[in-house]
Amino acid sequence: MAESVKVLPPEIQKIITVREWDLRTREGIKRFTELRARSLPSVALDGELVYEAVIPPQEELIAAIRERYNKKHAKPGTSRGSGMAEKIVDVLMTDQ
Amino acid sequence: MYIYRTAGICPPEIHFQLTGNVLTGVRFVGGGCRGNARLISRLLEGRDVDEVLPLLKGISCRNDTSCPDQLARAIALAREGKLRASDEIRIYEAPAPHWKVAVISEVAGNLPAFQQVIATVRPKVEMLYSLGNLTGPGGANDAVVELARREKIIFAPGPFDRTLPCQKPENQDYLLQAPLFLSFQLGKKRVLGFTDGFIQELDGFSDFSLYSLELLMVCNLSDYLRNEEVYPALTAMTEQFAADAVFFAGTGAWKHVRLGKADFINVGPLENNGGAVQYALLAWEREELRVSFEAVGR
Numbered sequence: 001m002a003e004s005v006k007v008l009p010p011e012i013q014k015i016i017t018v019r020e021w022d023l024r025t026r027e028g029i030k031r032f033t034e035l036r037a038r039s040l041p042s043v044a045l046d047g048e049l050v051y052e053a054v055i056p057p058q059e060e061l062i063a064a065i066r067e068r069y070n071k072k073h074a075k076p077g078t079s080r081g082s083g084m085a086e087k088i089v090d091v092l093m094t095d096q
Numbered sequence: 097m098y099i100y101r102t103a104g105i106c107p108p109e110i111h112f113q114l115t116g117n118v119l120t121g122v123r124f125v126g127g128g129c130r131g132n133a134r135l136i137s138r139l140l141e142g143r144d145v146d147e148v149l150p151l152l153k154g155i156s157c158r159n160d161t162s163c164p165d166q167l168a169r170a171i172a173l174a175r176e177g178k179l180r181a182s183d184e185i186r187i188y189e190a191p192a193p194h195w196k197v198a199v200i201s202e203v204a205g206n207l208p209a210f211q212q213v214i215a216t217v218r219p220k221v222e223m224l225y226s227l228g229n230l231t232g233p234g235g236a237n238d239a240v241v242e243l244a245r246r247e248k249i250i251f252a253p254g255p256f257d258r259t260l261p262c263q264k265p266e267n268q269d270y271l272l273q274a275p276l277f278l279s280f281q282l283g284k285k286r287v288l289g290f291t292d293g294f295i296q297e298l299d300g301f302s303d304f305s306l307y308s309l310e311l312l313m314v315c316n317l318s319d320y321l322r323n324e325e326v327y328p329a330l331t332a333m334t335e336q337f338a339a340d341a342v343f344f345a346g347t348g349a350w351k352h353v354r355l356g357k358a359d360f361i362n363v364g365p366l367e368n369n370g371g372a373v374q375y376a377l378l379a380w381e382r383e384e385l386r387v388s389f390e391a392v393g394r
Contacts, residue, residue, distance in 0.1 A: 022126070022127075023317070023329065023333060024126070024303060024304070024309055024312070024333075024336070025108070025126070025303045025312075026296065026303055026312060026316060029312060029316045029317050030316075032317070032326075032329070033316075033317070033323075033326070036325075037326075037329070038325050038326055038327075038328050038329060039328040039329055039332070040328075040329050040332050040333075053328070
């Protein structure tokens with residue numbers, strides 16, 4: 001997996017679940033088309049394609065995850081900091 | 097061949113053969129340490145399973161298991177009859193390279209059109225290949241299959257061909273025994289042909305077998321080249337192809353595109369609406385693959 005995703009700091013790892021998809025497999029292709037991705041590698045956050053044809057630098061990825069996390073938990077009636085992995089990070093790539 | 101879906105290790109599948117007690121063709125596929133995996137495969141080739149099982153069992157690498165440990169579990173399941181052997185996906189490999197070939201598809205039991213293409217196109221090329229479906233609903237299926245057998249036409253069946261559409265058992269056998277992938281050398285290009293994505297529904301199909309990548313990229317990723325939005329990904333994936341050119345049928349369209357290091361050729365049906373017989377001509381000329389779609393009036 002891309003290094004910047006693999007070595008995310010523990011406080012980020014705690015709030016996300018990372019799923020890596022290999023485009024050589026039927027499962028990976030299915031997810032790729034569900035996300036309407038076009039290029040490799042790509043990264044989706046919470047089902048939304050955010051980076052295409054690039055794995056972003058770690059700081060940028062962390063900021064994007066935090067932004068989505070904060071936005072989600074700023075909504076009235078939602079709890080904050082339960083410690084559960086809530087964000088799904090889909091990494092679409094291919095193992096050479 | 098046995099295909100074992102692993103748990104807890106890097107390679108998602110292990111492939112192997114077991115003939116009596118003799119282990120052959122061990123492959124850890126889809127991920128993991130390639131060098132080590134190949135070494136294990138070589139060391140295990142032709143060995144007696146009773147000798148090797150104690151060596152494989154119980155090794156821990158991650159998640160309380162390892163590649164050798166998973167292989168040991170797979171062998172045990174196979175011996176207990178709990179893991180079923182799959183039929184291998186047959187591949188036709190041409191014995192000699194070609195320079196000019198014709199490809200047809202969707203004969204669909206149309207005997208006059210098939211006779212015409214054999215009489216008029218075949219003499220102009222070194223080989224006439226046919227994709228499925230050779231047979232069709234209400235077609236002269238036995239006569240078409242008998243002609244194909246007599247003329248030694250190399251063909252890869254389509255889904256209808258596998259529904260036992262002939263009356264004579266020998267013709268049914270011919271359809272069932274036909275290779276699902278066609279492979280040949282055309283000049284300097286390695287060319288691959290198959291009918292369509294039904295192959296992935298067959299028992300012995302694995303995402304990680306030879307030519308599976310080409311099939312999945314054509315059928316599943318690009319929807320037979322119709323989804324042009326994914327062409328950037330398709331282009332990138334051609335770097336991992338074993339073939340340089342891929343021809344296929346299944347959509348009724350005629351199309352040729354070159355993406356990355358591969359040519360993709362969608363071969364349409366043998367007879368068009370106007371009654372003309374159509375085929376794809378693939379030739380190696382001036383150090384280049386040339387593809388054209390030709391028609392012969394009837």
